[in-house]
Amino acid sequence: MPNPTRKHSRSRQGKRRANWKLVLPALSTCPQCAKPILSHRICGFCGFYRGQQLVLIKEKPAKKKQA
Template identity: 50%
Template sequence: MAVPKRKVSKARRDKRRSSVWKLDAPALSKCPQCGELKAPHKVCDSCGYYKGVQVINKEA
C-alpha cells in the first residue's frame, strides 16, 4: 500500500481545499423572442417562451 513520504503542510492542504467552495456567476443568454436575459435551458420569465414555443401565458 502506498504511504506518503512527507507530511502535507497546512498551507498546501488549505490551498487545495480553498478552490472547492468558490461559485461561478450564473450564465445568462438572451431570449430570442423578447431579448431579455434568462438562464439557459429555462423558460423566459418575461415572455414565457422556451425554444420558440409559448409555455406560460404572460399578460403583456
C-alpha cells in the same frame, strides 16, 4: 467513529472560506424578447421556450396613484 484530533481554528476556517466566491450564472438572451435568461429554461419575461409560448405571463396591473 473516527474523529478529528483537533478542532480547526477560526483562522484556518477563514483561510479555507477565503476561496469561496460568488459566481454569476451563465446567461443567454431570449430570442423572443432579448432579455437575459438562464439557458434551458422558460423565459420568465415572455414565457417562451424553443419558439413556443408555454406559459402565459400576466402583466402586473398599473399602480394606482394615491390621492
